[in-house]
Amino acid sequence: MEHVSIARVALAAATYAIDRPYDYQIPQELEGRAAPGVRVIVPFGAGNRRTEGLILALTDETRLEKKIKAVLTVLDDAPVLGVDGIKLALWVRDRFFCTVYDAARAMLPAGLWFSIQDSYRVAESVDRERSYDAAGRSDHARRILDLIWAAGGSAELGQIRAALGTKDPNPALRQLTEQGILVLETSASRGVGDKTEQVAALALPAEEALALVTPKRKTAPLRYAVVELLCGLGSAASKEICYFTGASPATLRALAKSGILTLEKREVFRRVSAGEVEPAAPPVLNQEQQTAFLHLDALARAEKPAVALLYGVTGSGKTQVYISLIRAALDRGESAMVLVPEIALTPQLLRIFSAHFGENIAVLHSSLRAGERYDEWKRVRSGRARVVLGTRSAVFAPLKDLGLIILDEEQEASYKSENTPRYHARDVAKYRCARNGGLLVLGSATPSIETMYLAKSGVYHMVTLSRRYNEHALPHVFVTDMKEALRSGNGTSISARLHRELASNLERGEQSILFLNRRGASRMVSCGECGAVPTCPRCSVHLTYHSANGRLMCHHCGHSERLPDHCPECGGALNFIGVGTQKVQEELESLFPGVEVLRMDTDTISASQSHEALLSRFEKEKIPILVGTQMVAKGLDFENVTLVGVIAADLALYVDSFRAAERTFSLLTQVVGRAGRGGKTGRAVIQTYTPDNDVIRYAASQDYDSFFEQEIDLRRLMEYPPFRDLFVLTASGLNEASVLRACQQLRRSLEQWIAAWPSPENRPRLLGPAPAAVAKVNHRYRYRLTLMCQNTKEVRGLLAQMLRAANSDKENRGVSIFADVNPYD
């Protein structure tokens, strides 16, 4: 009897609605190379278009005897995912409603991916005449042959498509292929995914270039603006040129075509390097740290998996405990992982870890070049690196014998992926530890409400560090009422108190940091007469003003337009609303003439100066005042900073999210903790319009426990996490009515299911359809349903089934629907 090997394959071309293992026959010559975890190229669908696939398992029987296609190519010599990796991918699919391939994409480094190119070649020993005979009267076939012969006997599918315009080349291609005239060749080339940017440079001397565009200055103002900008800079990234001039990439291409400038790709290179570091001795722990370490290490040694919250106030030295735990894990022959919210903001952490673990550490994060990331991944996979330091996606690093995962600042939103697969690194880490009998340590000074609840109720272990390192006193915190300031005629964003404290810092030669959160940092424009606010033509948001280029911009789709001189509606004068870092900077400069004020936000950070460079200037040159957004709040310790100010503390509270309070508390606590890390006692000024708000009061007194008690009651009452999980189903599409209809249809199905619930206890709740926080992005309307219930296998199965049904329902054509579990926005 003939033996046939079958591969169960997960396909890249499969959408969520049709994602399942597909069976392919393994041809004799590929036997042996086709193994689980290996990627292959297979034909798929009626047109047999080539797609990448991942072998999940091998078997020798198939459920369908009839039509089974064969694997065309094996792409890898060794599996890119082990058995555990495949299991993890399947788990991610089940938990986060994505395809297996989506999961695999998140797990593997970009440098490993192939780009698949289909091209048609004239078959051996077929000459021109015979090929045109075969084309017969088909105009399409003749045009395709024209193209292929002109290109030297072979052409890419993309070119063929482009040559036929809107016409479908497939029937003609099939005709020619069936007659043996053309052959389809599929090539897979590696090396995709490197971050590149386009750089434009003047191709002519500045005067010549300018002379060429000046005559048409009136009719082609953008061309002129681009050349003028480049005359000053010589060369610049295309993205930046477009940002500053408002020109489109098409304008740049046109200029390149007329020989005025050149465009080329350049790799973006932003490696965060530890540089040369001296090897460090094991950290010496103080009494409290030692107790924490012993407790956690005992958990790590135990056979059973465990999760522990390391609840340590800012400055209590969590890092030393982490390092001791990792050393202990390595000594036991286990590997370890440390996840941080954002590596670029914590270069000092990288240095510390390099000093302790040297070559044993691999760094994985998104701003590495694809090649470097791939190299680091290979070091992990081969076992040469046993410690991984990285951001969210590093949670998938292929460490063997993983005994310890540390998730630092576990409450941070950056651990939740906003794109498919919409996973949370904490959940993935928990899963990996559970499978390996490892320990997951969640570190934080302001834990998420969910984590603290589970720690208090004994599901997680709790380990506390309550003493600040070197016994520094907490900063003095002043809460100032901005309503009061407004009433007393202070129209600026700097209260009298903050003014006084800044002045005294200037006198003493100490530095200050002022902080504006993101919402406060954007400035809008409104008409003083009719009140109109310029809105994005593609999205349902107001445009914000960017001082760097003097333009109005949309943060969702990238639309930008010149700031109009007058209101486009009524011709009235336009006013700026919102605070903005630039406005604060201006106010400070007029309050303290001659004092240098450094500003740090997305406007000031560009290719020319990274925020690291800006911060090191702040530190080295002892610039008196730094004004910035979110990015100044993180992980920065400056000896000489003794005053921090929060310009508008309540802005983060008025976001439509049940996490708004938690996030505001955490942010304010972090910011306040920035003051006085050195020998001197710090001060913090929190400016707010709602000084009596509990979140602000508790943050001011650094009283996490009271904040938690209040918030957990609220969560219980509202049935929010940790008491229920939220499943948010979002439908999006160009046609608002069909998006809404899809939601209502889903709602009806869910209502039926809920109605059959056995008891009123724990009965799921359903909210919506409601427009998403930003109801329209890039002309696509977005509506969402929220299902609040326990995250069980049954619920996930049901939702998966409904999503598949809704996405393949022809009623819902043009609408796509996806699920997000416990989203952060």
Add this chain to the structure above:
DNA sequence: AGCACGCCGACT
């Protein structure tokens, strides 16, 4: 999603 198949109207 992407492709083929099949059924209808417009035009050589």
Add this chain to the structure above:
DNA sequence: GTCGGCGTGCTC
């Protein structure tokens, strides 16, 4: 007659 528009159903 046939080319090409779009609705319908399937993908190992």
